[in-house]
Amino acid sequence: MNELRKDYLIDRWVIIADERAKRPHDFKTEDVQDNKDKCFFCPGKEHMTPPEISRIEEDSKWILRVIPNKFPAVSPCGVPEIKTDNTFYTYANAYGRHEIVIETNEHGKELEDLSKEHIKKILETFILRISELMKDPEIDYVSVFKNKGKGAGASIAHCHSQIIAYNSVPATIKYELEASYKYYVLNKKCAFCDIISREKNSDRRVFETRHTVAFTPYASRFPFEIWLFPKRHISGIGELDGDELLEFADSLKRILSKLKDIGNTPYNILFHSTTDYFGNYHFHVEILPRLTTWAGFELETGTIINPVSPEDAAKFYRGEL
Amino acid sequence: MNELRKDYLIDRWVIIADERAKRPHDFKTEDVQDNKDKCFFCPGKEHMTPPEISRIEEDSKWILRVIPNKFPAVSPCGVPEIKTDNTFYTYANAYGRHEIVIETNEHGKELEDLSKEHIKKILETFILRISELMKDPEIDYVSVFKNKGKGAGASIAHCHSQIIAYNSVPATIKYELEASYKYYVLNKKCAFCDIISREKNSDRRVFETRHTVAFTPYASRFPFEIWLFPKRHISGIGELDGDELLEFADSLKRILSKLKDIGNTPYNILFHSTTDYFGNYHFHVEILPRLTTWAGFELETGTIINPVSPEDAAKFYRGEL
Numbered sequence: 001m002n003e004l005r006k007d008y009l010i011d012r013w014v015i016i017a018d019e020r021a022k023r024p025h026d027f028k029t030e031d032v033q034d035n036k037d038k039c040f041f042c043p044g045k046e047h048m049t050p051p052e053i054s055r056i057e058e059d060s061k062w063i064l065r066v067i068p069n070k071f072p073a074v075s076p077c078g079v080p081e082i083k084t085d086n087t088f089y090t091y092a093n094a095y096g097r098h099e100i101v102i103e104t105n106e107h108g109k110e111l112e113d114l115s116k117e118h119i120k121k122i123l124e125t126f127i128l129r130i131s132e133l134m135k136d137p138e139i140d141y142v143s144v145f146k147n148k149g150k151g152a153g154a155s156i157a158h159c160h161s162q163i164i165a166y167n168s169v170p171a172t173i174k175y176e177l178e179a180s181y182k183y184y185v186l187n188k189k190c191a192f193c194d195i196i197s198r199e200k201n202s203d204r205r206v207f208e209t210r211h212t213v214a215f216t217p218y219a220s221r222f223p224f225e226i227w228l229f230p231k232r233h234i235s236g237i238g239e240l241d242g243d244e245l246l247e248f249a250d251s252l253k254r255i256l257s258k259l260k261d262i263g264n265t266p267y268n269i270l271f272h273s274t275t276d277y278f279g280n281y282h283f284h285v286e287i288l289p290r291l292t293t294w295a296g297f298e299l300e301t302g303t304i305i306n307p308v309s310p311e312d313a314a315k316f317y318r319g320e321l
Numbered sequence: 322m323n324e325l326r327k328d329y330l331i332d333r334w335v336i337i338a339d340e341r342a343k344r345p346h347d348f349k350t351e352d353v354q355d356n357k358d359k360c361f362f363c364p365g366k367e368h369m370t371p372p373e374i375s376r377i378e379e380d381s382k383w384i385l386r387v388i389p390n391k392f393p394a395v396s397p398c399g400v401p402e403i404k405t406d407n408t409f410y411t412y413a414n415a416y417g418r419h420e421i422v423i424e425t426n427e428h429g430k431e432l433e434d435l436s437k438e439h440i441k442k443i444l445e446t447f448i449l450r451i452s453e454l455m456k457d458p459e460i461d462y463v464s465v466f467k468n469k470g471k472g473a474g475a476s477i478a479h480c481h482s483q484i485i486a487y488n489s490v491p492a493t494i495k496y497e498l499e500a501s502y503k504y505y506v507l508n509k510k511c512a513f514c515d516i517i518s519r520e521k522n523s524d525r526r527v528f529e530t531r532h533t534v535a536f537t538p539y540a541s542r543f544p545f546e547i548w549l550f551p552k553r554h555i556s557g558i559g560e561l562d563g564d565e566l567l568e569f570a571d572s573l574k575r576i577l578s579k580l581k582d583i584g585n586t587p588y589n590i591l592f593h594s595t596t597d598y599f600g601n602y603h604f605h606v607e608i609l610p611r612l613t614t615w616a617g618f619e620l621e622t623g624t625i626i627n628p629v630s631p632e633d634a635a636k637f638y639r640g641e642l
Contacts, residue, residue, distance in 0.1 A: 003630075004624075005539060005540040006540055007538075007539075007540045008512070008516050008538070008539060008540070009496075009497055009500035009501060009504070009512055010493075010496040010497055010500055011496070012540065012542075012623070012625075013540065013623070013624045013625070014540045014541065014542055014624065014625045014626070014627050015624060015625070015626045015627065016541075016627055016630045016631070017626050017627065017628050018627075018628060018629055018630040018633060073618070073626050087515070087519070088512075088515070088516055088519065088539065089539060141622070143617075143618055143621050143622050145616070145617025145618055145620075145621050146617055147616040147617045150614070151614070152614070152616060152617070153613075153614040153615065153616025153617065153619075154616070162617065162618070164618055166624075168624065170621065170622030170623055170624050171622070171623035171624070172331075172621065172622055172623040173621075173622065175330075175331040175332070176330055176331055179330035179331055180330060183330070191329070191330055191409075194408070194409070195329050195409055198408075198409065217328070217329070218326060218328075218329060218409065218410060219326040219327055219328040219329070219333065219334070219335045220335065220337075221333075221335055268616060268617040268620055268621075269617065270617055270620060270621035271621075272621070286621075288620060292474075293471070293472070293473070293474040294474065294615070295466070295468040295473060295474025295475070295589060296464075296466025296467055296468045296473070296474065296483070296589040296590065296591055297394070297464055297466055297483070297485055298474075299466075299589055299591060299609060300464050300466050300491065300493060300494075300589075300591035300592075300593065300607075301462070301464050301491030301492070301493055301494065302333070302334070302491055302492035302493040303325075303334045303335065303336060303487075303489065303491050303492070304333075304334070304335045304336070305335070305336045305338050305394050306335050306336070306337055306338065306339075307338050307339060308339055309324075309337045309339040310337070312339060
């Protein structure tokens with residue numbers, strides 16, 4: 001059973017996911033599975049995936065499916081409580097659910113190629129899954145993310161996202177929550193709302209629509225990193241109403257379409273979304289193009305070298321570069 | 322001038338190193354420069370590197386050179402003090418020195434191919450450079466690391482390491498220092514000394530020599546990650562004496578030679594070394610094979626999925642797998 005483990009000393013967690021029991025020589029670099037005939041995510045191959053969780057149909061054909069990941073990082077069994085021996089060993093079973101959202105039935109289409117109405121349906125699917133998965137009291141966080149391209153960690157080309165619901169509040173989210181709570185106590189305002197109002201008029205502004213704001217973050221980790229916020233102060237994606245959701249989908253499409261100008265860029269999309277009980281948070285999406293490789297310096301220090309300034313990246317997105 | 326910047330809210334730092342001013346289309350994936358005829362790190366091309374900082378010679382030929390990095394992430398100018406506007410913007414110039422250690426004059430030889438005596442000379446070079454660089458009061462940390470192979474972020478194949486001395490105590494080291502200090506206050510013992518004594522008899526043990534211990538860490542982030550410690554409680558590499566240093570070099574060679582069994586594995590080597598004034602630390606080296614890619618989940622949560630358990634990795638290093 002996969003195990004969640006903490007570093008001896010620092011707040012750094014890993015999931016030891018050795019159920020697939022890779023041997024040393026199994027690590028030859030694999031290309032992304034992009035052969036349509038062999039693609040399990042294509043129509044006609046439904047019997048080759050684990051039993052479906054849900055689907056959306058149009059004209060009695062599915063246009064989106066949710067399935068369990070065949071090689072899950074977490075699974076709904078074992079002991080979810082985190083235990084420690086009070087010295088160096090802190091652990092739990094890696095408890096939870098790992099799902100795949102197949103975002104379209106058309107092999108070769110990317111998220112940015114889909115209509116905003118279709119992307120809205122994908123976002124609605126995330127909302128439904130988060131809501132369903134959070135019903136399990138052992139689940140502390142539902143991580144929704146997309147890996148596109150080999151450089152972003154994808155192993156299958158057919159357009160999809162992943163959902164990992166698990167028994168830990170992730171460090172990144174926890175630190176953001178702590179910092180935004182501290183800011184709230186001092187200023188009686190949401191830190192992110194204030195960041196948005198500063199950045200939408202800064203050199204890092206990309207665009208503003210009725211309900212959304214996009215900018216390149218001040219301390220961007222990646223070349224052309226960009227964040228998308230809803231203007232309204234909400235902690236989770238589930239609080240977006242219909243109009244906001246459609247516009248959010250459209251803004252996401254707009255960013256990814258522009259990113260395509262660089263070429264077939266691998267990227268990750270991270271949905272930083274919490275549910276109400278976390279309190280003072282502001283939902284946002286981080287889009288991380290993966291054009292650089294974190295090397296020894298990044299891994300040793302945690303300080304990340306980014307060869308493109310967010311100010312230049314914003315110019316690129318604004319069409320000025 | 323390159324800039325050190327902190328995230329709006331959390332303790333996450335970046336160096337915006339845009340002096341090379343890459344444009345969007347400059348990011349085509351580049352292969353590692355492995356053409357001997359074009360290699361600036363080879364003998365005969367000394368005039369094509371920035372002016373040499375130091376060298377070691379044998380039979381009136383150099384066998385190791387230290388040079389400034391032609392494309393430095395940090396530079397010795399600007400304002401090194403970290404400033405903040407007390408809202409979201411915390412920054413400094415990315416002040417410091419960025420150097421390259423060309424570890425051999427033989428193109429194609431890897432660190433593990435060199436004799437332990439030669440590796441000892443490399444370690445002595447690190448010690449001299451750290452000592453020299455730390456004389457600048459604006460320098461807070463000297464990061465010594467190696468990137469081998471494209472997957473580990475290397476752009477040049479000729480065997481080399483890098484040194485980045487800069488104006489910040491890196492988050493990773495700071496957290497380790499804080500945690501080990503807390504442990505010391507509670508237990509009146511070095512946390513790392515206690516970890517070593519637990520791990521050298523655990524399922525994660527790899528080997529023990531007179532002066533060194535190697536094991537795969539409990540919460541390994543990477544398949545086949547392995548840590549090498551000197552047994553003696555010292556905070557920095559500079560405190561190793563001649564015998565210890567030679568044995569440490571030999572242990573490093575032993576690990577890397579075994580790693581070669583997997584194939585031409587990209588890896589990073591991180592020297593977690595502090596100087597005396599940090600106090601309660603225990604120097605060690607982390608070797609990180611780069612067989613996996615951190616994807617959306619890792620970047621969103623900070624929780625890292627590792628498909629090989631450290632217990633299996635230790636079996637591999639012990640020759641049992």
